[in-house]
Amino acid sequence: MNKEIQQTSISELGEFGLIERITKDIQLKNSSTVKGVGDDAAILDFKDKQVVMSSDLLTEGVHFNLMYAPLKHLGYKAVIVNLSDVYAMNAIPKQITVNIALSGKFSVEAVEELYAGIHLACEKYGVDLVGGDTTSSLTGLTISITVLGEVEKDAAVLRSGAKPNDLLCVTGDLGGAYMGLQLLERENEVYKVNAKMQPQMEGYDYILERQLKPEARQDIVSAFQKLEIKPTSMIDISDGLSSEIIHLCKNSKVGCNLYEEKIPMDEQTKEMAEEMNINPLVAALNGGEDYELLFTISQNDYEKIKTDPDFTIIGHITETADGINLITTGGSAIPLVAQGWNHGK
Amino acid sequence: MNKEIQQTSISELGEFGLIERITKDIQLKNSSTVKGVGDDAAILDFKDKQVVMSSDLLTEGVHFNLMYAPLKHLGYKAVIVNLSDVYAMNAIPKQITVNIALSGKFSVEAVEELYAGIHLACEKYGVDLVGGDTTSSLTGLTISITVLGEVEKDAAVLRSGAKPNDLLCVTGDLGGAYMGLQLLERENEVYKVNAKMQPQMEGYDYILERQLKPEARQDIVSAFQKLEIKPTSMIDISDGLSSEIIHLCKNSKVGCNLYEEKIPMDEQTKEMAEEMNINPLVAALNGGEDYELLFTISQNDYEKIKTDPDFTIIGHITETADGINLITTGGSAIPLVAQGWNHGK
Numbered sequence: 001m002n003k004e005i006q007q008t009s010i011s012e013l014g015e016f017g018l019i020e021r022i023t024k025d026i027q028l029k030n031s032s033t034v035k036g037v038g039d040d041a042a043i044l045d046f047k048d049k050q051v052v053m054s055s056d057l058l059t060e061g062v063h064f065n066l067m068y069a070p071l072k073h074l075g076y077k078a079v080i081v082n083l084s085d086v087y088a089m090n091a092i093p094k095q096i097t098v099n100i101a102l103s104g105k106f107s108v109e110a111v112e113e114l115y116a117g118i119h120l121a122c123e124k125y126g127v128d129l130v131g132g133d134t135t136s137s138l139t140g141l142t143i144s145i146t147v148l149g150e151v152e153k154d155a156a157v158l159r160s161g162a163k164p165n166d167l168l169c170v171t172g173d174l175g176g177a178y179m180g181l182q183l184l185e186r187e188n189e190v191y192k193v194n195a196k197m198q199p200q201m202e203g204y205d206y207i208l209e210r211q212l213k214p215e216a217r218q219d220i221v222s223a224f225q226k227l228e229i230k231p232t233s234m235i236d237i238s239d240g241l242s243s244e245i246i247h248l249c250k251n252s253k254v255g256c257n258l259y260e261e262k263i264p265m266d267e268q269t270k271e272m273a274e275e276m277n278i279n280p281l282v283a284a285l286n287g288g289e290d291y292e293l294l295f296t297i298s299q300n301d302y303e304k305i306k307t308d309p310d311f312t313i314i315g316h317i318t319e320t321a322d323g324i325n326l327i328t329t330g331g332s333a334i335p336l337v338a339q340g341w342n343h344g345k
Numbered sequence: 346m347n348k349e350i351q352q353t354s355i356s357e358l359g360e361f362g363l364i365e366r367i368t369k370d371i372q373l374k375n376s377s378t379v380k381g382v383g384d385d386a387a388i389l390d391f392k393d394k395q396v397v398m399s400s401d402l403l404t405e406g407v408h409f410n411l412m413y414a415p416l417k418h419l420g421y422k423a424v425i426v427n428l429s430d431v432y433a434m435n436a437i438p439k440q441i442t443v444n445i446a447l448s449g450k451f452s453v454e455a456v457e458e459l460y461a462g463i464h465l466a467c468e469k470y471g472v473d474l475v476g477g478d479t480t481s482s483l484t485g486l487t488i489s490i491t492v493l494g495e496v497e498k499d500a501a502v503l504r505s506g507a508k509p510n511d512l513l514c515v516t517g518d519l520g521g522a523y524m525g526l527q528l529l530e531r532e533n534e535v536y537k538v539n540a541k542m543q544p545q546m547e548g549y550d551y552i553l554e555r556q557l558k559p560e561a562r563q564d565i566v567s568a569f570q571k572l573e574i575k576p577t578s579m580i581d582i583s584d585g586l587s588s589e590i591i592h593l594c595k596n597s598k599v600g601c602n603l604y605e606e607k608i609p610m611d612e613q614t615k616e617m618a619e620e621m622n623i624n625p626l627v628a629a630l631n632g633g634e635d636y637e638l639l640f641t642i643s644q645n646d647y648e649k650i651k652t653d654p655d656f657t658i659i660g661h662i663t664e665t666a667d668g669i670n671l672i673t674t675g676g677s678a679i680p681l682v683a684q685g686w687n688h689g690k
Binding site for chain 1: 386404436445476482501505
């Protein structure tokens with residue numbers, strides 16, 4: 001049976017048939033999930049844990065382009081975007097609900113592909129899909145996901161706890177997802193002009209994966225627990241490093257020095273940036289969608305993380321009056337702006 | 346200052362400015378809300394209560410028509426639709442997150458109108474708005490809401506507990522929202538032909554309100570508590586009585602007899618149906634959007650509800666083998682179907 005050619009219309013199956021099809025294999029994994037899909041609401045029991053709750057919405061043409069985002073990857077990424085918010089609270093995601101609106105162009109098989117990605121992310125991150133709404137739209141695809149997570153009382157980390165002299169740290173590397181997107185957009189433009197052109201994407205697996213199938217930093221929350229660190233503040237990097245640092249500083253009422261030379265970037269990110277004549281620093285500062293964690297720790301915790309390859313210290317917190325600055329390799333201080341910082345371009 | 350003419354573009358204010366504007370007056374009302382909007386996620390603490398969770402998504406042109414649904418009413422209704430699911434679990438709604446996607450045609454003032462309705466519903470029903478996502482869409486308006494509610498352990502009522510001989514009951518009256526929609530659509534058609542024609546809606550306030558500004562049955566959950574009744578099963582009426590009875594019977598693995606003459610309908614519903622040559626029974630069975638509660642109780646609880654004007658006993662539960670039937674006024678048994686039951690039309 002060739003998946004490419006089988007196209008069952010959703011009206012053939014009906015709304016209830018479609019929901020049955022995409023929820024039939026769900027097995028609940030978490031003790032806090034008492035009842036999942038199939039009633040007016042799911043029932044959950046968090047006992048003595050606190051609960052964190054976050055929502056994100058992705059729309060076709062704005063957050064994704066179906067020309068180059070395969071539906072399975074899109075479903076996976078839509079879940080990851082939400083889980084990342086939960087990890088950024090130092091919490092463990094446990095349940096999601098998924099609402100999707102579909103236009104008539106989507107077949108049952110297309111919806112199954114989307115849900116295959118959603119289920120895969122749930123499987124990998126130990127999350128239960130407990131409900132949602134599947135409905136039609138006049139145009140395009142919209143995905144709205146809400147996630148709940150658990151955290152021990154007083155273990156949640158807010159954006160507002162950074163103090164002067166705290167170290168500013170980041171996980172992984174930055175700018176990759178943005179350069180992956182630039183590559184996909186370039187090849188899509190070429191394809192639109194000549195559909196027979198082979199896309200030139202060899203050697204760029206890492207940045208493509210950062211864009212198309214990102215992961216959320218589940219491991220970092222466990223690492224904090226093992227290292228006995230509670231960050232003083234934390235946020236996930238969805239909009240770009242600049243914007244997140246500004247959120248963190250404004251919420252904490254502090255300033256910050258960020259050091260250009262410390263910002264971690266992968267080799268592929270730098271190569272692609274060079275090839276496309278983009279300053280890689282711009283990709284890291286303003287690109288977004290890396291889903292790494294930005295956090296601050298007390299200097300007392302420095303010894304605990306200094307050799308850990310997952311963490312990079314990229315700056316330190318200052319007084320509010322000192323401002324929020326990028327310290328360039330040349331040593332000048334440039335105020336960070338959220339909308340886009342242009343350096344030598 | 347004339348509200349009609351002030352139109353601030355969203356790009357003028359920016360995403361963060363818009364969020365600031367629509368969340369600035371939020372005051373948290375529930376002890377289970379530890380932290381609301383402003384971080385990666387909200388923080389909640391339900392202590393020894395269980396939590397129910399439900400999501401709904403509304404899209405322009407499918408679930409609402411901005412030609413006749415004022416934005417404030419739309420925001421209000423979008424919340425009500427979700428709260429209704431929580432009441433249908435015998436639970437009390439406590440928190441919502443709101444995700445909206447907006448096309449370029451919406452001004453800041455339009456978004457404020459929408460949120461005015463959302464805030465009003467939150468105020469009236471004692472619910473905290475704790476987060477969400479405001480983003481752009483290429484076309485139209487999409488609203489996705491998730492609600493959390495609290496319920497004492499083992500007090501939640503599922504769709505699956507109905508037993509043979511239980512009484513089938515409904516709150517309020519049915520078919521009004523559907524007839525309100527028919528009226529709005531008729532007047533909209535007239536308006537499209539001649540914009541100078543005055544809409545003919547006098548005397549139909551009730552059915553218009555049922556469609557445009559419905560309420561959720563908050564009072565019923567308190568009434569059950571006061572009467573010391575725990576329904577054996579419950580569901581809210583969003584798709585129409587037929588469809589909900591079938592859900593309830595299938596989940597409970599039972600049959601049911603529904604009596605035509607017992608189905609409660611308001612006089613305006615019947616009058617409008619007559620005027621439009623629609624069988625009012627069709628409006629009640631298949632219309633939907635009434636947001637009343639359909640539930641079953643043990644016969645032992647009959648004495649507790651028999652004089653209560655909020656409740657109407659419309660039938661009783663039977664064995665699965667007896668099927669799910671409408672018993673007409675003439676005495677014949679007609680199997681109920683979810684898609685639409687046509688009686689003498």
